């Protein structure tokens with residue numbers, strides 16, 4: 001197994017780690033409920049994406065489904 005011949009100096013180590021900073025995620029607002037959400041990801045609060053309901057959010061699925069059009073929703077059991 002190859003082993004480094006020389007100890008990495010603190011300067012070289014820190015230069016390598018200069019690229020390791022975490023970037024803050026780009027966030028946008030949901031067009032349906034104005035909740036902060038990730039871009040290109042369905043809204044976790046209301047389940048909308050691209051102007052239509054694509055998933056059933058957890059707090060809504062616990063509620064009654066009366067009055068909701070669940071015909072074109074993907075089922076959870078797959």
Ligand SMILES: [Zn+2]
Pocket residue numbers: 030031032033034035043044045046047048
């Ligand atoms: Zn939303």
